[in-house]
Amino acid sequence: xxxxxxxxxxxxxxxxxxxxxxxxxxxxxxxxxxxxxxxxxxxxxxxxxxxxxxxxxxxxxxxxxxxxxxxxxxxxxxxxxxxxxxxxxxxxxxxxxxxxxxxxxxxxxxxxxxxxxxxxxxxxxxxx
Numbered sequence: 001x002x003x004x005x006x007x008x009x010x011x012x013x014x015x016x017x018x019x020x021x022x023x024x025x026x027x028x029x030x031x032x033x034x035x036x037x038x039x040x041x042x043x044x045x046x047x048x049x050x051x052x053x054x055x056x057x058x059x060x061x062x063x064x065x066x067x068x069x070x071x072x073x074x075x076x077x078x079x080x081x082x083x084x085x086x087x088x089x090x091x092x093x094x095x096x097x098x099x100x101x102x103x104x105x106x107x108x109x110x111x112x113x114x115x116x117x118x119x120x121x122x123x124x125x126x127x128x
Contacts (some may be wrong), residue, residue: 010071013067013068015073017064017067018062021052021056024055024056039101
């Protein structure tokens with residue numbers, strides 16, 4: 001029962017998104033028709049238009065993404081990191097970075113220089 005409702009919900013979402021995309025595309029086509037044909041011919045050969053999701057304004061993209069998130073939660077397939085999973089992911093990233101000894105040495109050197117420079121600044125201010 002829940003799967004049927006979520007499937008119907010997803011189909012309705014897809015239909016709404018298609019309709020919105022058509023409206024956006026049609027309104028853009030009317031604006032392009034107002035341009036002269038010579039500039040249109042030049043622009044179509046040289047330009048690389050954004051297509052699909054990238055061509056939508058930010059508000060439209062957020063609305064569609066939000067619907068996708070709601071659908072995933074409704075279907076029960078959405079995943080949210082808990083603190084333990086986030087900690088484990090961070091640990092893995094740290095292990096991967098620390099394998100490169102040269103990179104870690106550079107990081108340590110910068111940290112040491114920053115600490116020493118801070119002490120130098122603090123000492124010079126106290127004598128003034």
